[in-house]
Amino acid sequence: MSRFSAVVARDVRLALRQGGGSYWTLMFFILTVTLFPLGVGPDLALLSRIGSGVLWVVALLAALLSLDRLFQADYEDGSLELLALAPLPLELTVLAKVLAHWLTTGLPVTLLAPLMGAMLAIEPAAYPTLMVAMLLGTPVLSLVGSIGAALTVGIRRGGVLLSLLVMPLYVPALIFGALAVEATLEGLSPRPHLLLLGADLLVALALTPWGAAAALRLNLE
Amino acid sequence: MANLHWLANPGRFLRISNAVVPYLAGLTVVLLAYGLWRGLTAPHDATQGAPATIMYMHVPSAIMSMTVYGGMAVASAVALIWKHPLADIAAKSSALIGAGFTATCLISGSMWGRPTWGTYWAWDARLTSELVLFFVYLGYIAIWQAIEDPQRAGRAAAILALAGSVNLPIIHYSVEWWNTLHQPAGLLQGKTDPVLAVPLLTLLAAFFCFYVTVLLLRMEREIVGRKIRQLRLLQAQA
Amino acid sequence: MAEFFAMDGYAFYIWPTYIVTLGFMIWLVVSTLRGLAADRKVLAELEKNAPHRARRRGETASSSPSLRGAETSDA
Numbered sequence: 001m002s003r004f005s006a007v008v009a010r011d012v013r014l015a016l017r018q019g020g021g022s023y024w025t026l027m028f029f030i031l032t033v034t035l036f037p038l039g040v041g042p043d044l045a046l047l048s049r050i051g052s053g054v055l056w057v058v059a060l061l062a063a064l065l066s067l068d069r070l071f072q073a074d075y076e077d078g079s080l081e082l083l084a085l086a087p088l089p090l091e092l093t094v095l096a097k098v099l100a101h102w103l104t105t106g107l108p109v110t111l112l113a114p115l116m117g118a119m120l121a122i123e124p125a126a127y128p129t130l131m132v133a134m135l136l137g138t139p140v141l142s143l144v145g146s147i148g149a150a151l152t153v154g155i156r157r158g159g160v161l162l163s164l165l166v167m168p169l170y171v172p173a174l175i176f177g178a179l180a181v182e183a184t185l186e187g188l189s190p191r192p193h194l195l196l197l198g199a200d201l202l203v204a205l206a207l208t209p210w211g212a213a214a215a216l217r218l219n220l221e
Numbered sequence: 222m223a224n225l226h227w228l229a230n231p232g233r234f235l236r237i238s239n240a241v242v243p244y245l246a247g248l249t250v251v252l253l254a255y256g257l258w259r260g261l262t263a264p265h266d267a268t269q270g271a272p273a274t275i276m277y278m279h280v281p282s283a284i285m286s287m288t289v290y291g292g293m294a295v296a297s298a299v300a301l302i303w304k305h306p307l308a309d310i311a312a313k314s315s316a317l318i319g320a321g322f323t324a325t326c327l328i329s330g331s332m333w334g335r336p337t338w339g340t341y342w343a344w345d346a347r348l349t350s351e352l353v354l355f356f357v358y359l360g361y362i363a364i365w366q367a368i369e370d371p372q373r374a375g376r377a378a379a380i381l382a383l384a385g386s387v388n389l390p391i392i393h394y395s396v397e398w399w400n401t402l403h404q405p406a407g408l409l410q411g412k413t414d415p416v417l418a419v420p421l422l423t424l425l426a427a428f429f430c431f432y433v434t435v436l437l438l439r440m441e442r443e444i445v446g447r448k449i450r451q452l453r454l455l456q457a458q459a
Numbered sequence: 460m461a462e463f464f465a466m467d468g469y470a471f472y473i474w475p476t477y478i479v480t481l482g483f484m485i486w487l488v489v490s491t492l493r494g495l496a497a498d499r500k501v502l503a504e505l506e507k508n509a510p511h512r513a514r515r516r517g518e519t520a521s522s523s524p525s526l527r528g529a530e531t532s533d534a
Contacts, residue, residue, distance in 0.1 A: 261463075265467065270467060270469070271466040271467035271468075271469040271473065272469050272472060272473065274466065274469075274473050275472065275473055275476050278476050278477060278480040278481075279476070282480060317487070318487065321483050321484075321487060324483070325479060325480040325483055328476065328479050328480075329476045329479070329480060332472045332473075332475060332476045333472070333476075335472060336469055336472050431484055434488075435487055435488060435491060438488075438491045438492065438495060439491050441495060442491060442494050442495040442498055445495065445498040445499055445502050446498055448502055449498060449501055449502050449505060452502070452505040452506065453505070456505070456508070
């Protein structure tokens, strides 16, 4: 377990240091959300209707943007091969790196969500649901994305391809996450949507490390 | 020379395939002609009228778009687990056929939707999951193009195809949860009028035979392409 | 006959659907066969340069004898 946390700590440290990319991802999230009112107009009624969807789509883009660095840097400098040979199974290494990715992108995005929600005129009553939904949904983005990141690790300009591969697989998380917020806004219970989102997370948690590890082994040969 | 050894097996496959393809092609043409004749000359459906004729292209396309993905996923699993080179080639050769059927399903669906729903596109559950399926096919084709070495590309694509096959039911369910106004599928529950069912099932069989025929031809092309690649590599080494 | 093609006024929706679907199927067959023929030609030419390797592989490549071998020597 200490080996696991060592990988997490290392990756979090790398992401948070200057130029590590975590801040840039957050900046991207904030700036892109800001563009939407400028694009569709300052009509607060319209913004509050599309707000939760906008937050989810932008969170998804922010995750994609940072995912291509998930294994790339370690692949380029060779440390990925060392990690693959380490006593910690590669599946757990993948999980540790995914956790670090989520801690440096998904979690801050979740914490920022109410602030950006206020800018999009989302009813404050929906903030708890929004945050719970993001807490359940953003790990799915990191987990599912890890397969795409592992598959494209050896490819030049793999970032765009990564987005193409992964985006269709993000559909369930996007749908359940946005529906939960919508249900709360309409005075309905978000519980079924959140439960389904949780189920999606469990499936992703159980399966993606194997897929990503298999893809990494293939690219390390 | 050791890595050329597996070509012995595709050689046997090619002999069988070459013997079967003419008959399959003939069967496809006969079924297609009979299905089209029966379908287009049948009296128009009482409730839906003439636009229901689009069904004869739409429903087989829709069923084939999913069948081909299923075949691709099984072939990918075989390729990953037993490392059978033909499975790998079968999966790759399926992708364009499946993507094409998905596209024709979407186009025919939208041409059917306009006269019956009054819109070319609705964000209805089945349309949306079909669209997502199309994107998954495109991603699969893209990864084959992105990795040059066929062995590595094959395994990467197989992992992606399997990830997609786990995800597609979830996507389908989630989209259904999200929105539904599509009419329920009634073809295999015996509710469809035999006047419609005979041409529909004939055309479905025709599309399936078409898929197998083209798959065999595309597999042969892929095998020939890989031989060319191997020989060029050998000549470059010599 | 004209009535058949008019499809109760829905011809605009019905015939393009048939043209696109059947057209895709025909295109796929034609492009596959063409590509296959072209690749077979290239393969036959390559195997002419390396005949001992071709023979060892026990399969029936359709070699067209009219093709002139390339200049590159094999040995």
